[in-house]
Amino acid sequence: MAQEKLLLIPGPSPVVPRILDALALPTVSHVGPDMVRDLKEACENLKKIVFCENGEPFIVAGAGTLSMEMAILNTAGPGDRVLVLSQGYFGQRMSDICKVFGIDHDVLESEWGRAVTSLELDRRLRTQNYNIVVCTHVDTATGACAPLEEYSQALDKTGSLFIVDGVCATGGIPERMDAWGIDVVLTAAQKCLGAPPGLAILVLSELAMEKRRSMASVPAYYSDLLRWLAIMHDPSKYFSTPCVNEVRAFAEATRIILGEGMEERFERHDLYAEAIRAGLAALGFTFFTDPSFPASTLSVVRYPDGVDDKSFRAGLYDNGVVVAGGLGPTLGRVFRVGHMGNLTSAQVRFAVEAAEKTLAGLGQSIEPGTGREAVDGVLKA
Secondary structure, eight states, rough: OOOEEEEOOOOOOOOHHHHHHHHHHHHHHHTTTHHHHHHHHHHHHHHEEEEEEEEEEEEESHHHHHHHHHHHTTOOOOTOEEEEOOOOOOHHHHHHHHHTTTTEEEEEEEEOOOOSOOHHHHHHHHHHHOOEEEEEEEOTTTTTBBBBBHHHHHTTTTTTTEEEEEEETTTOOOOOHHTOOOOOEEEEESSSSSOOOEEEEEEEOOOHHHHHHHOOSSSSSSOHHHHHHHHHHHTSOOOOOOOHHHHHHHHHHHEEEEEEHHHHHHHHHHHHHHHHHHHHHTTTTESSSOSBBOOOSSSEEOOOOTTOOHHHHHHHHTEEEEEEEOGGTTTTEEEEEEEEEEEOOOHHHHHHHHHHHHHHHHHHHOTTTTHHHHHHHHHHH
């Protein structure tokens, strides 16, 4: 068997044995008592993770892109106008979804590496009314983290529904639905939540559910949340067969998250982001994302002079760590490293040590232990 690599792409994140053990349980009936128990618990736990007391959670087979599509199709009715706040690659994807379904929308776009500011949002809202405002919390391509709480203040008196794409944030960076007036959090299982890929996940506020119920229909069948609502309330009912093992693994993932504690989990993500960036900076790397908009879940990293992207990532792979290349205009110029989910301090140290070893193998002059010393300076502070 090939040596297992430490998976530090911006999702999927490493899956810990407790969750893998749950995934490997015998497949049970999709309407049987084991599945009913785990799906109901996962739904209740999900509301706690996004700080939503009375919302409606949905957990269905699919990917984060399906979550994006479900969020917009179940809230944007005929005559509605949508504003997409795009921080990069995945904001553009939400715009593409609107185009495909003929949904009237505008895009307020930031420079790559930055996020739209609340001031920019406020200026736009003074000139145009929108029924829905949607933003990417953390753009996986740029590493920029949007100021959600500030957005919510700008939206407070507009009456607009507020949709947050939390695919690279939910469970690792705060998303306080009730306190911040967020109406939809959409996400997926495989990033900060720490489960394997395969689930599209949403939580809708009471206001968002009222909006869906007010719509006579939506241009979807599988993606119609009202078809799933009865199953989320009573998983012994049937609409479409869920991926049983993945749901049970996700239920275990939510237990791990709440067992750690949400505030403690957020602090750990902040700490590990600081540590891995300190280690990489000590090795001569710099960072693509504007320092005003850092995300605690991933870093987009520029190379030192003379270091080739493909050569570095191939060498890092040989040294036991998998990272991702750039997307769009950053292709070939950066690598993207995820530091989210159930990552450990030992894995952070290993990743930086592997980067140091890789640089040395490419002929870079590095004092041995430089990266580890910088990491330890943060983790032991």
